[in-house]
Amino acid sequence: MSTSAPATLTDHLAAFRSAYDELKAQGLKLDLTRGKPAADQLALSDALLTLPGEGVFTDAAGTDLRNYGGTAGLPELRALLSDALRVPVPQLLALGNASLTLMHDVIAFAMLHGVPGSERAWGREETISFLCPVPGYDRHFSITEAMGIRMIPVPMNDDGPDIPSVKAALATDPTIKGIWCVPVYSNPTGAVYSEEVARELVSLAAADDFRIMLDNAYVVHHLTDWRPEAVDWLALADEAGNPDRVFVFASTSKITYPGAGVAFFGSSPANVQWFQKWAAFQSIGPDKINQLRHVALLQDAAGLAAHMQKHADLIAPKFAAVQEVFGRRLAPFGVGEWSDPKGGYFVTLTVSPGVAKRAIQLAAEAGVAITPAGSTHPYLSDDEDATIRIAPTFPTLADLNAGLEGFCTALLLAEAERATV
Amino acid sequence: MSTSAPATLTDHLAAFRSAYDELKAQGLKLDLTRGKPAADQLALSDALLTLPGEGVFTDAAGTDLRNYGGTAGLPELRALLSDALRVPVPQLLALGNASLTLMHDVIAFAMLHGVPGSERAWGREETISFLCPVPGYDRHFSITEAMGIRMIPVPMNDDGPDIPSVKAALATDPTIKGIWCVPVYSNPTGAVYSEEVARELVSLAAADDFRIMLDNAYVVHHLTDWRPEAVDWLALADEAGNPDRVFVFASTSKITYPGAGVAFFGSSPANVQWFQKWAAFQSIGPDKINQLRHVALLQDAAGLAAHMQKHADLIAPKFAAVQEVFGRRLAPFGVGEWSDPKGGYFVTLTVSPGVAKRAIQLAAEAGVAITPAGSTHPYLSDDEDATIRIAPTFPTLADLNAGLEGFCTALLLAEAERATV
Numbered sequence: 032m033s034t035s036a037p038a039t040l041t042d043h044l045a046a047f048r049s050a051y052d053e054l055k056a057q058g059l060k061l062d063l064t065r066g067k068p069a070a071d072q073l074a075l076s077d078a079l080l081t082l083p084g085e086g087v088f089t090d091a092a093g094t095d096l097r098n099y100g101g102t103a104g105l106p107e108l109r110a111l112l113s114d115a116l117r118v119p120v121p122q123l124l125a126l127g128n129a130s131l132t133l134m135h136d137v138i139a140f141a142m143l144h145g146v147p148g149s150e151r152a153w154g155r156e157e158t159i160s161f162l163c164p165v166p167g168y169d170r171h172f173s174i175t176e177a178m179g180i181r182m183i184p185v186p187m188n189d190d191g192p193d194i195p196s197v198k199a200a201l202a203t204d205p206t207i208k209g210i211w212c213v214p215v216y217s218n219p220t221g222a223v224y225s226e227e228v229a230r231e232l233v234s235l236a237a238a239d240d241f242r243i244m245l246d247n248a249y250v251v252h253h254l255t256d257w258r259p260e261a262v263d264w265l266a267l268a269d270e271a272g273n274p275d276r277v278f279v280f281a282s283t284s285k286i287t288y289p290g291a292g293v294a295f296f297g298s299s300p301a302n303v304q305w306f307q308k309w310a311a312f313q314s315i316g317p318d319k320i321n322q323l324r325h326v327a328l329l330q331d332a333a334g335l336a337a338h339m340q341k342h343a344d345l346i347a348p349k350f351a352a353v354q355e356v357f358g359r360r361l362a363p364f365g366v367g368e369w370s371d372p373k374g375g376y377f378v379t380l381t382v383s384p385g386v387a388k389r390a391i392q393l394a395a396e397a398g399v400a401i402t403p404a405g406s407t408h409p410y411l412s413d414d415e416d417a418t419i420r421i422a423p424t425f426p427t428l429a430d431l432n433a434g435l436e437g438f439c440t441a442l443l444l445a446e447a448e449r450a451t452v
Numbered sequence: 453m454s455t456s457a458p459a460t461l462t463d464h465l466a467a468f469r470s471a472y473d474e475l476k477a478q479g480l481k482l483d484l485t486r487g488k489p490a491a492d493q494l495a496l497s498d499a500l501l502t503l504p505g506e507g508v509f510t511d512a513a514g515t516d517l518r519n520y521g522g523t524a525g526l527p528e529l530r531a532l533l534s535d536a537l538r539v540p541v542p543q544l545l546a547l548g549n550a551s552l553t554l555m556h557d558v559i560a561f562a563m564l565h566g567v568p569g570s571e572r573a574w575g576r577e578e579t580i581s582f583l584c585p586v587p588g589y590d591r592h593f594s595i596t597e598a599m600g601i602r603m604i605p606v607p608m609n610d611d612g613p614d615i616p617s618v619k620a621a622l623a624t625d626p627t628i629k630g631i632w633c634v635p636v637y638s639n640p641t642g643a644v645y646s647e648e649v650a651r652e653l654v655s656l657a658a659a660d661d662f663r664i665m666l667d668n669a670y671v672v673h674h675l676t677d678w679r680p681e682a683v684d685w686l687a688l689a690d691e692a693g694n695p696d697r698v699f700v701f702a703s704t705s706k707i708t709y710p711g712a713g714v715a716f717f718g719s720s721p722a723n724v725q726w727f728q729k730w731a732a733f734q735s736i737g738p739d740k741i742n743q744l745r746h747v748a749l750l751q752d753a754a755g756l757a758a759h760m761q762k763h764a765d766l767i768a769p770k771f772a773a774v775q776e777v778f779g780r781r782l783a784p785f786g787v788g789e790w791s792d793p794k795g796g797y798f799v800t801l802t803v804s805p806g807v808a809k810r811a812i813q814l815a816a817e818a819g820v821a822i823t824p825a826g827s828t829h830p831y832l833s834d835d836e837d838a839t840i841r842i843a844p845t846f847p848t849l850a851d852l853n854a855g856l857e858g859f860c861t862a863l864l865l866a867e868a869e870r871a872t873v
Contacts (some may be wrong), residue, residue: 073518077739080509081502088494088501096707097494127548128739135734139560143575143599154564154575170733177733178564288518292739311569312598313556318549320500320712368517412807 039364040443041350041451047444051393052439054440059398066376066422067289068216068342075341076287082324083334093403102307108293112330115251116281117263118297124306125315130282130294134244135174137278140309141208141242142178145299147275148239148253153180153208160207161244162200162210163164164192166379166407166418167219171211171246181209184411187220192226201237209242215259216249219407219420220379221372223259226267233276234270243268247281249375252340254347257331257373265299272276274299285376293322324340349423349431353378360439369421378421386445393441399434405438456600460785461871472814475861482817482855487797487843488637489763490711496762497708503745507704517740523728526743529714535753536672537702538684539718544726547738553704553714555665558699561730562629562663563599568696568722569660574601574629578723583621583631585613587828587839588624589639592632592667596830603830604628608641612649622658623825630663636680637670640828640841641800642793644680647688650735654689654697664689668702670686670762670796677770686720694719703862704746706797707759716745769854770844774799777853789869790842799842800828806864808837814862820855 042441078219088097090105101398103109104125113120126133140146142154163172167187177184183200192210203206203285212232215222232243245264254262268276275298283292354371357380369380382390387404391410394401405411407408423431455505456489487657509518518557524530525546534541547554561567574580581602584593588608596603605613613631622628635645653664666685684774696719704713717727732753750756761775775792778801782788790801803811808825823841827833 067520070516073516076518077506077509080504081506084761085498085502088498095491095494097711098496099488099705099710101711129735131736132734139564143560143563174733177730282518288741289520290518290522290737291739309598312595313553314550315552315591316711318712318739319744320709321739 032225037216040366042445042449043364044447044451047447049083050440051397051444055397057398059433061398061430061437062400062401063422063426063434063438064402065425066284067425067428069345071345072342073288075338076328078328079287079291079324082327084327087323088245088320089328090319090323096323099168101319102311102314103318104293104317105319105325105326108322108341110294111326111329111331111335112281112295115335116247116259116295116297118265118279121293121301122265122300123297124303125322126296128290128292128294128318128321128404129284130246130248131170131426133294133296134171134246134280136310136313137244137306138174138178138180140306140369141240144309146240146242147305156206156391158206159208160204160206162192162197162207163409164211164217164317165389165409165421166219167211168213168246169406169411171244172409172411174396176210178191181206187217187222191222191224192232194228194231197232197235201235205238208238208240209244211244211246214262214264215247216252216372216375218248218375219377221370221375221377223256223373224262226260226262229262229264230271230345232269233264233273234271239345241276241437245277245279247279247297248285251335251344252285253339253374254343254350254375255373258439259438266295268299270407276304278302286335287325293317293325341410344423349379349428352428352432353421353423353435355447356435356439360436361442364443364446366443376422376424378423380421382416382417382419382442383449384417386442386449387413387419389448390438390442391419392447393445397437397441399437399441401438459486459788462787465872466863467801468868470859471516471861472818472865475858476818478819480854480858480860482819482847482851483554483849484852484855484859485820485823486822486846488846489706490766490768490846490848491761494709495598496759497749498651498750500712500745504741506742507650508748509741511740511744512775517744521737522740523732525714525737525738526740526747529758530716530786532747532750532752532756533702535638536756537668537700537701537716537718538682539560539686542594543686543721544716544718545724546743547715547717549711549713549715549739549742551667551669552591552595552700552703554715555592555667555701556718557731557734558665558727559601561601561727562661565730567663568726572750574842577627579627579686580629581625581627583613583618583628584830585632586830587640587841588632588665589634590827590832593830595816596632602627605830608638608643608708610643612643612645613653615652616778618653618656619691622656626659629659629661630665632665632667633667633685634667635685636668636795637673637796639669639796640656640798642791642798644794645683650683651688651692654685654694662697664698666698666700666749666759669706671702672795673706673763674760674795675771677766678686687720689720696723699723706763707756708746708749712742714746715736723806726814767845771799773849773853774842774844774856777856782856782863785864785867786803787864797843797845799844801840801842803839803840803863804839804867804870805836807863808834808840810861810869810871811863811866812840814866815859818858818862820862821859822859
């Protein structure tokens with residue numbers, strides 16, 4: 032952290048200012064905000080543009096997938112993802128094009144109707160609260176806020192949410208009905224939940240209708256050869272005597288096409304039945320032809336793994352660039368601490384308190400867009416003003432490097448300004 | 453109606469019973485329940501199986517449609533449907549694979565958040581009620597019931613809902629917030645709303661947040677060369693001083709593939725803004741690649757019309773078979789009255805009070821499945837027990853004819869039983 036070397040920073044204030052002025056003069060226009068795949072990653076799935084192919088429109092059982100029906104989704108695609116998600120096929124539904132939609136709709140169903148274990152619809156309760164590990168994913172928080180659910184931040188550690196903080200919140204607040212979790216390569220720190228933390232979460236003393244919103248968005252999105260332990264959340268919850276505690280969400284958004292992928296919902300038999308009961312009013316079945324396309328493209332679990340390796344080959348150099356530039360530019364001044372994720376889509380950079388907004392503003396004025404400070408926290412409010420999310424995948428490597436260099440220039444100035452005050 | 457010739461029916465009771473016993477002995481297994489396209493209709497869109505084609509993934513403006521974004525949907529597809537739906541392109545959104553989902557979600561948004569003009573979320577009101585023209589569409593009614601909205605039946609005429617009944621209900625019941633309408637080839641009677649009825653509906657004295665749920669599912673689904681007057685509901689509502697009264701829904705479910713089509717939402721600028729505000733928490737954009745496929749398949753309004761003509765060529769003979777069999781088998785005994793729709797997917801058959809369930813049960817026991825009596829009414833409850841929905845499109849013409857003959861045999865027996873009691 033910068034506090035370890037404030038003198039150095041102060042000494043360099045003039046040099047940082049002049050470097051920043053030069054940066055501004057370059058008139059850059061670079062964007063490091065978007066957690067989405069680059070065009071070369073999308074091209075890995077371009078076979079989708081002509082699949083499933085002439086005359087191909089039935090599943091293995093011979094069902095015509097062009098028509099209505101099949102509310103659970105294509106069995107072959109559910110089987111393809113079942114191992115990676117650790118959800119048995121009968122409890123895994125393949126649905127529309129976005130897990131965001133499923134997370135939203137599950138909470139909407141809970142608000143309108145309650146979930147198994149609810150005494151009444153959540154919308155009929157005076158107050159509903161969710162635990163939100165921070166830093167976390169802004170779209171989780173915005174769904175929660177839109178539903179009128181109160182958000183309670185809890186700290187995020189390297190192995191998952193801080194369990195003592197979670198327990199302390201639950202012990203004093205009976206309105207808590209859920210917690211957001213991204214268990215593998217968490218957005219935005221890249222943390223991987225340990226099985227021990229998972230066990231703690233499924234065992235918590237909580238309301239009967241307390242739910243873990245398990246957004247497994249990055250479960251197969253490895254950057255290295257290391258593999259996280261494959262935690263079987265549903266089995267752990269069952270063992271803990273809370274079989275209905277976990278809602279699993281996932282999608283192919285960052286496997287194939289973000290706009291034209293397939294999303295998955297998995298849970299206990301009772302929860303799946305509950306979901307299907309309410310979803311039956313909303314849909315006569317998902318786009319099963321698109322699901323067939325995905326089976327044709329990915330083939331099987333091995334095909335999926337090979338496909339994800341191609342993504343890693345394309346984006347691992349971008350994540351390496353973040354480490355290289357931050358290490359070279361920031362470390363000498365003791366500025367910042369940053370995660371070095373082994374998968375997922377983000378790097379979290381922690382700067383000195385009160386510096387994040389200023390650094391991002393300076394970068395923006397020099398034409399380098401960084402995700403707004405606070406977006407990693409409930410209500411877009413990071414009281415420390417210290418957390419910055421870096422999204423390296425979308426720009427080209429050259430643009431990424433230029434953007435990172437520019438951002439470091441802005442950040443160093445902001446840190447030096449603060450150290451000098 | 454059978455009441456005109458009960459003596460004849462009674463005279464034939466023994467003959468009808470013996471004909472029915474012969475029917476049962478045949479061991480048929482025929483299904484006339486499903487309002488969905490047959491395989492030969494689906495084949496009209498089989499180009500979708502290889503579209504949009506190699507290297508084709510941008511819209512006219514050059515946007516990469518494979519990635520996130522584009523929450524309003526593909527502009528070219530919205531333009532393609534704009535004329536038929538009479539919704540200006542900026543007010544027309546192209547979204548997921550089912551208008552049912554949009555109708556459900558719009559009501560869910562209203563329950564959770566209210567609509568423009570609402571004093572509070574509908575879910576915070578003591579009671580919310582909807583007017584339901586009967587006979588109508590069971591899935592409209594089931595959404596309404598699932599949301600806890602009270603349903604008030606109003607009679608359906610040949611030119612739309614009975615306006616005096618609608619006005620009488622509104623005059624005495626301030627909880628009424630909506631009405632379901634299928635304005636063109638209404639499900640299940642095939643009635644087409646007149647512009648005069650449309651004018652009445654958009655001009656009704658009603659709550660500020662009263663909405664017409666306009667399910668324009670069959671707007672281009674003509675069976676004959678006749679064309680309904682193209683009512684501009686949004687313009688009429690605007691003229692009436694109620695610009696935000698109408699929510700328009702439509703889809704390509706019965707144009708291309710029911711499972712893999714595109715759904716549309718259109719309304720006033722304020723309503724569209726409202727929808728997009730809440731939908732932004734739910735989605736980062738629809739499957740735009742599938743929308744691109746649809747533009748490639750249908751091309752333009754003329755292409756759409758030509759495509760629909762091919763559907764008509766395939767299903768008009770099936771609708772003609774219904775008229776022929778009912779005319780030959782039922783008319784001589786004065787049994788039943790049935791609609792002769794010029795489009796859409798259904799024929800409504802009205803039988804003597806108390807006979808519908810019995811006739812359908814007899815048919816089922818003889819292996820001919822007919823949509824359950826009551827499914828055309830709120831709460832699945834047709835007090836008259838007189839309305840039967842016939843869905844002729846899905847079976848082959850041979851199966852349809854056999855099913856209709858069998859059903860007439862069952863119905864004649866049921867009517868004769870009733871006349872004889």
